[in-house]
Structures are given as structure tokens and as C-alpha cells.
Amino acid sequence: MDSQNILLKIDIEGDEYDIFNFILKYQNNINCLVIELHNIDKHSNEIENFISNFNLDLVHTHVNTFSNKDNITLELTFPKHANIYKYKWDQ
DSSP, X not given: OOOSOEEEEEOOTTGGGGGHHHHHHTGGGXXXXXXXXXXXXXXXXXXXXXXXXXXXXXXXXXXXXXXXXXXXXXXXXXXXXXXOOOSOXXX
């Protein structure tokens, strides 16, 4: 892969775990990753390992509104250029 500016959106209905190693191998080419993870209760160790080895910061999580107790689905966003503020916003 020659490009260093890839936005990768993954929504492959449960097969995302099969490509975690591919994503990690080419992570330096990825500018932003948006990924939907199915059955997170069955893959928690794989998810934790992936996040800890992926070099972009996790800045957004969202439980998919179509999830159910038999298939809890989580959406994650990892951008390369994100400003993460560690202070509380005043309302």
C-alpha cells in the first residue's frame, strides 16, 4: 500500500475480527478508521488487544441502536488528527 491517507470504514457483519491483523499491519497508512464490531461480549479480549496495539487514538464510541442482547454492536472511530481535550466544558 502506497497511500498514507486512507479512511477505512468497516461494516462487515461479524467478520471484522478476521481482518484485525491486516489493519494492524497497514495501520501507518490509515488516516482514520471507523469500524463496527458485532458480538462484543464474545470478542472482548480481541477488541482490547486490537485497541491497545492500534496506533491511533479512540475518540468516539457508540452502541449501535439496532443492537440486541444476542448481538451487542459497537461503533468505534480512530482519527489520526484529533484534538483530545482533558478539561470539562462549561454549560
